[in-house]
Amino acid sequence: MLQIDNLKASIGDTEILRGVSLDVSAGEVHAIMGPNGxxxxxxxxxxxxxxxYRVTSxxxxxxxxxLLDLEPEERAREGIFLGFQYPVEIPGVxxxxxxxxxxxxxxxxxxxxEIDAFEFLKLAKEKMAVLSMxxxxxNRGVNEGFSGGEKKRNEILQxxxxxxxxxxxxxTDSGLDIDALRAVAEGVNALRSPDRAIVLVTHYQRxxxxxxxxxxxxxxxxxxxxxxxxxxxxxxxxxxxxxxREAANG
Amino acid sequence: MKSAVxxxxxxxxxxxxxxxxxxxxxxxxxLEHLRxxxxxxxxxxxxxxxxxxxxxDIGNQSLERDAPRSRSQELERRIxxxxxxxxxxxxxxxxxxIDDQSLSAFDNTQVSVTxxxxxxxxxxxxxxxxxxxxxxxxxxLCIHIDANAGLRRPIGxxxxxxxxxAPGMSQARVEIAMADNSDASIIxxxxxxxxxxxxxxxxxxxxxxxxxxxxxxxxxxRSRHHNQTGRLSVEVGRDSAFNHCAFDLGGxxxxxxxxxxxxEPGSRTAFDGxxxxxxxxxxxxxxxxxxxxxxxESQQEYRGILTGHARGVWNGKAIVHVGADxxxxxxxNHNLLLSDKAEIDAKPELEIYADDVKCSHGTTxxxxxxTALFYLRTRGxxxxxxxxxxxxxxxxxxVSKSPIVAIHDVLSAMIAxxxxxxxxxxxx
Numbered sequence: 001m002l003q004i005d006n007l008k009a010s011i012g013d014t015e016i017l018r019g020v021s022l023d024v025s026a027g028e029v030h031a032i033m034g035p036n037g038x039x040x041x042x043x044x045x046x047x048x049x050x051x052x053y054r055v056t057s058x059x060x061x062x063x064x065x066x067l068l069d070l071e072p073e074e075r076a077r078e079g080i081f082l083g084f085q086y087p088v089e090i091p092g093v094x095x096x097x098x099x100x101x102x103x104x105x106x107x108x109x110x111x112x113x114e115i116d117a118f119e120f121l122k123l124a125k126e127k128m129a130v131l132s133m134x135x136x137x138x139n140r141g142v143n144e145g146f147s148g149g150e151k152k153r154n155e156i157l158q159x160x161x162x163x164x165x166x167x168x169x170x171x172t173d174s175g176l177d178i179d180a181l182r183a184v185a186e187g188v189n190a191l192r193s194p195d196r197a198i199v200l201v202t203h204y205q206r207x208x209x210x211x212x213x214x215x216x217x218x219x220x221x222x223x224x225x226x227x228x229x230x231x232x233x234x235x236x237x238x239x240x241x242x243x244x245r246e247a248a249n250g
Numbered sequence: 251m252k253s254a255v256x257x258x259x260x261x262x263x264x265x266x267x268x269x270x271x272x273x274x275x276x277x278x279x280x281l282e283h284l285r286x287x288x289x290x291x292x293x294x295x296x297x298x299x300x301x302x303x304x305x306x307d308i309g310n311q312s313l314e315r316d317a318p319r320s321r322s323q324e325l326e327r328r329i330x331x332x333x334x335x336x337x338x339x340x341x342x343x344x345x346x347x348i349d350d351q352s353l354s355a356f357d358n359t360q361v362s363v364t365x366x367x368x369x370x371x372x373x374x375x376x377x378x379x380x381x382x383x384x385x386x387x388x389x390x391l392c393i394h395i396d397a398n399a400g401l402r403r404p405i406g407x408x409x410x411x412x413x414x415x416a417p418g419m420s421q422a423r424v425e426i427a428m429a430d431n432s433d434a435s436i437i438x439x440x441x442x443x444x445x446x447x448x449x450x451x452x453x454x455x456x457x458x459x460x461x462x463x464x465x466x467x468x469x470x471x472r473s474r475h476h477n478q479t480g481r482l483s484v485e486v487g488r489d490s491a492f493n494h495c496a497f498d499l500g501g502x503x504x505x506x507x508x509x510x511x512x513x514e515p516g517s518r519t520a521f522d523g524x525x526x527x528x529x530x531x532x533x534x535x536x537x538x539x540x541x542x543x544x545x546x547e548s549q550q551e552y553r554g555i556l557t558g559h560a561r562g563v564w565n566g567k568a569i570v571h572v573g574a575d576x577x578x579x580x581x582x583n584h585n586l587l588l589s590d591k592a593e594i595d596a597k598p599e600l601e602i603y604a605d606d607v608k609c610s611h612g613t614t615x616x617x618x619x620x621t622a623l624f625y626l627r628t629r630g631x632x633x634x635x636x637x638x639x640x641x642x643x644x645x646x647x648x649v650s651k652s653p654i655v656a657i658h659d660v661l662s663a664m665i666a667x668x669x670x671x672x673x674x675x676x677x678x
Binding site: 048049050051071072073075076077081082084087088090091092093097098101102105106109141158162 | 639
């Protein structure tokens, strides 16, 4: 589904990704781990299309299409979802409005009619129940005054409504208490299916207790230093990131 | 530097053609006062950014011919469409003339409406533009709202001008007195049609009695050829509440002066505003709150969205006089510049001569938040849609503060339409 080949990307004059290669197939859950500054978030942002980052070489292919040619909104409509590490507060834009606009943008792209207002509300409330979110959040400004946990649940709600083919969750677990973590994990697990892939970008192993990954990759200094199965995450938790860095350099 | 020179002889001639009566003496006195002081120029600090020269030219040209007395079909249709869009008891001043029909049809047992010419009181001198207003005033309206009245429908005053064939000038004056414990919503609506140049000069006085409340909305959607100077002078009584919100959506050169005089304690004033301007529009909002006693509150927030070569001016002044302890005054002005050719001159001014006060001010000038734009695009909204959504949200925060809830939908629709026009031309 997603093929990343020798991807290099810079911000300004600083090269952050220094040749990342990764294959993600439908039905899989990948975890990308790594210390702060290793390039995890950059990788997520480049896949979503942030134009602060300049891709200097390599390729990213999504379902056979060159992803790097597409605008962020085109990537979204093609089925890519990025859950933000720091979801943006947008006062004055109603949460329900954004959800509906997002769903309709995708439906339009697929040649479908706009979602019926009643249908939309019913669906949103169902998804919110899974995430233990109060329906009142629909009528608030997007992330406006939300707590850290509420913002992350709201990201998962958007994901649940959009039903992406590929979901990339950037540190969705950071700063969450155990209840929020469970709710988020439940939202992610509900989306798992043979047609979809999920990439979890995370610093800690904690989320992986609830969402079991098929593959674990460790990113270090802009490259994937090590790949393995879920046991790699546990090994990392035990030995720390220095172990990977030393192993990679040694 | 150019200066604005009115043709006083033509002015006098025009004034003499106006109906004789109790206003004649006030007109003559105002004209003499104006002749003595002249109109302000950009050398005057309060008029630094707004040059009246073009307005004076229109005024002089209009004085060369008689003001139109008949109303076109198109004008009638426009009036009707505004009346049907906004539910209110409407009074109409068209081309500076009071609409008799709206006056006789005005039916509210708690409100009396009379003509200014029926009053024995002379009109006092004022600022130069107020004197110009008096000197050429055909007639004004006096609205009295009874004590303890609670109006269910807003009172609407529509100022509409039609300059179809030749440059025009109009003066309009409304004096509103709200007696103690009264509660009224007021809509001040400025509209225009025609492709010739026009200059409209309005003066509104509002006096709020003790414990009264006025929810006040001003809407200005004049055409690009129409220029306007407008003054709203408010005196707030003890424990009264004045909630004001202004929307400047059109016009060529627009100058609004809003003054609030707080001479009795316990009042709360909120004055907010929004200006959406593009092309070469020029909108200048000058506000002034005089806190003469405390405790009293004045809170203001103006927001602007500017595209093209638009020029915005915001000057908010709060003066806390000696002894006005317990004053709480806050001013904010936020601007979104959607073009690098647009310009805003924002100046908050606090003058504080009392000790126990709480005052704050802040202004911001910026572009749309790039992070928010990217966020919306990752949710499938196009760049253009994302910009529109963020811009609308910026404006909507003033609409939701607007005190007459019944017209929120009308305002939102007007603003959405105006924004989509503005953003067509913006670099997107």
